[in-house]
Amino acid sequence: MSNLSSLSFYIPELIIIIAILLVIVLDVIPVCKKYTFPLSLGAILLASVFLWQSYGESHGLFMGMISIDPFSHFFKMIFLLSTFSIILISRYEKQLDSNYSAEYNALLLIVLLGMFLMSSSINLIMIYLSIELVSIPSYILAGMLKNDKESNEASLKYVIFGSFASGLMLFGLSILYGITGSTDIGVVTAALQAIEYPLSIYFPLILILVGFGYKISMVPFHFWTPDVYEGAPTPITAFLSVAPKAAGFAILIRVFYTMFTLEGSVSATLPLTNINWPTLIAVASAVTMTLGNLLAVQQEDVKRLLAYSTISHVGFMLMAFAIISPDAVRAIMLYLFIYLFMNLSAFYMAIFASNKLNAHHINDWDGLSRKNPVLCAFMALTLISLTGLPPTAGFVGKFYIFAELFKHQQFYWLAVVAILNSVVSLYYYFKIIKSMYLVDVEGEVNKIEAHPVVNWSIILFSAQNILFFIYWEPLIGFIEKSINLWSG
């Protein structure tokens, strides 16, 4: 589709671009500074309305640079929801300097735009550009606390690992361009299927996997994750643990299902001849969840513990990615959606604890259930969901992934590793529950109320864990409609 006629399908992105520019301009005018916050939230709401209206359409835009299809729309809804909630809750986070709130919101909106492009890019140039558009503002966001040494260190480590990984990915893309002679992934697919020496694909494939693996923090490209998550401001940690990961999975699914499968579409069942990347992913998945879980066991800092727990969740999602089938994609999308709610509510609880009690260490959470019984009950629910026990949504997510593994009768050893890992994760999640409920504090205990926005964010996000356990069928139906990638 030509550039001008593409614009009418590009309205949500245009709204976000306009909002970014307006926020930056309004920040300079002292009188208007306070409008940047409602403006950012309003732009996200408006973008979601337009996004919802255009759901179901499938087009290639801007001469085959990006595509809109139900698949990208599903992920865009995840991004909008998480960004909206993060912008809202950041206002009530004490760590952040409110003088910089306009810049902060503008940066979050830029990341949002980058993620929109990431989930819908169908050209190697766009893939690289969109990943960088997500990464570069994230480096700044991680270092948002300018005078905090830990925040500085987090952003330094992030920028070094991030640009190194994307440099490696770029080299892989250049080799792929040389092999196939095009940057359009449709043409690349056709060229790869007719290739004479299939082994030459391994080198670019692994380098591309480095770039994507870094975005989703797959072992062995996970080193930045715990440090950045611990050092960054907590709302940013919550954001990074959900939205860019979902974007990473979106681009991973699109690129690998299009370029490296025999059928070259999302209904594929076999990898390219002689290219056994599913086994590679299966091994990476086993290592990712084991390492994430084992290292989480010894953590004492809540944010760092949750960082390792996100690594192990990525391992679970990769488990389904090792199976090539549309149902496996469905399992990943369902897991991501549920994971959004459970992870955000856990991090919001960490925001509440650090705001009101200055509690970062697990021991600081001792006896929290007597200080705020309601939120602690919901936090316990979230933690049970993160473990994957019924009656919570985490169980549904894990169930679909395991079902996929058994249905295709592949990688039984991976299922054994995953079950063992679930047992390990029970230990460290219950360490937090134990601290909240079973450890008694001496003396008088005062009730601590959270700010209503924080309070209701935790309750609403956490309540989804019950909702999607009882009533996940509409969600699954919606996801099945969304597994529809635009092709040619």
Place this chain on the structure above:
Amino acid sequence: MDSLQSYLIIAAILFSMGIYGVITRKNAVAILMGIELILNSANINFIAFNRFGGMENLDGHVFSIFVIVLAAAEAAVALAIVINLFKNIGSVDVDDADLLQG
């Protein structure tokens, strides 16, 4: 000398030097220089493939121009972060940034 192979060899050498620099250097600025080498090696690849690979359009050239722009943006952000770190801990050595561990 004017062949695809010689350009690819130069790119491969630059790429390896970049990785070596990132892995061995302790100075944050030197690490960033290593990353620039990696990006530029990919640029040489793109241009060489486009020039010698018999490609009809200029995708490779366009790609490398975008990479140059992004490398500049990334370097600007990375250097700002390094300067901020230097203000706070008085060093640009990555080994001195060791608060977050475990």
